[in-house]
Amino acid sequence: MLAVLLITGCSAPASSDGQETAPISHAPVEQMADSLVKDLGMSELKEVKERVLYGMFFETKKDAEDNFVTNGKVYRGEDKNADTVGVFETTDTDKCLEYLNKYLDTQKANSQMYSPEEVFKIDNAILETSKDGSVVVLVVSSEIEKAQTAVSELLK
Numbered sequence: 001m002l003a004v005l006l007i008t009g010c011s012a013p014a015s016s017d018g019q020e021t022a023p024i025s026h027a028p029v030e031q032m033a034d035s036l037v038k039d040l041g042m043s044e045l046k047e048v049k050e051r052v053l054y055g056m057f058f059e060t061k062k063d064a065e066d067n068f069v070t071n072g073k074v075y076r077g078e079d080k081n082a083d084t085v086g087v088f089e090t091t092d093t094d095k096c097l098e099y100l101n102k103y104l105d106t107q108k109a110n111s112q113m114y115s116p117e118e119v120f121k122i123d124n125a126i127l128e129t130s131k132d133g134s135v136v137v138l139v140v141s142s143e144i145e146k147a148q149t150a151v152s153e154l155l156k
Contacts, residue, residue, distance in 0.1 A: 028071075029071050029072055029073055029087040029088065029089050029135065030071075030073045030087075032073075032087040032135070032137070032154055033073035033074070033075060033085055033086065033087040034073075035154065036085045036087070036137070036139065036150055036151070036154060037075050037085050039150045040085070040139070040141060040143065040146060040147055040150055042075065042083060042085060042141065044077070044083075045075035045076060045077055045083055045084075045085060046075065046076060046077075046078060047073070047074070047075055048074040048075065048076055050062060050072075053072055053073075053074050053086075054067070054069065054072075056103070057069075057072075057074070057086070057088075057099060057100065057103050058096075058099045059099070068090055068091050068092035068095050068096060069088050069089065069090050069091075069096060070089045070090065070091060071088070071089040072086065072087065072088040072089065073086070073087055074086035074087075074138075080111070080114055080115035080118060081115075081118065082107055082111055082115070082118035082121050082122050082140050083121070083140055083141055083142075084125075084138060084139065084140040085138070085139050085140075085141075086100075086137070086138040086139075087135065087136075087137050087138075088100075088135065088136045088137075088138075089134060089135055090133075090134065090135070090136055091134075093129050093133040093134075093136060096136045097127065097129070097136060100127055100136065100138050101127070104122055104125055104127075104138075104140075107122050107140075108122045108123065120142070121140050121141060121142050121144075122140055124144045125138065125139065125140045126138070126139040126140075126141075126144070126147050126148055126151050128151050128152075128155060129155075130155050131155070135155070137151050137154065137155065139151055
């Protein structure tokens with residue numbers, strides 16, 4: 001009897017019509033970021049080190065007790081190039097979006113002073129979440145429509 005209870009307790013959740021629904025699953029964020037860089041032809045971007053990722057984007061450390069980003073991968077342009085591809089796994093979507101918007105605001109302010117041609121890209125950055133809110137994607141690119149399509153495909 002215990003075995004039956006354990007097995008039924010592990011089944012997929014049922015939808016309102018009684019059918020089982022599969023939980024949403026995603027490819028690892030590292031693969032998602034790599035895929036976006038490849039699909040968008042942004043191979044010139046450099047991968048950001050993990051410790052820099054958490055400090056630059058979220059003002060924390062990966063192992064911090066209050067960290068809400070459990071995993072992530074980011075590629076950025078060098079010098080005054082604002083191009084960015086980032087994919088983040090999060091436990092708090094709103095907080096993640098808040099920090100990413102703050103990052104974009106800082107990048108925009110810096111670009112206005114040092115590389116105004118990058119402001120358009122930052123103003124039109126793509127910042128989307130998966131349907132279940134566990135993944136957040138950031139893309140800064142001059143090819144806005146192509147980037148939007150790639151992000152939508154990735155998150156569907």
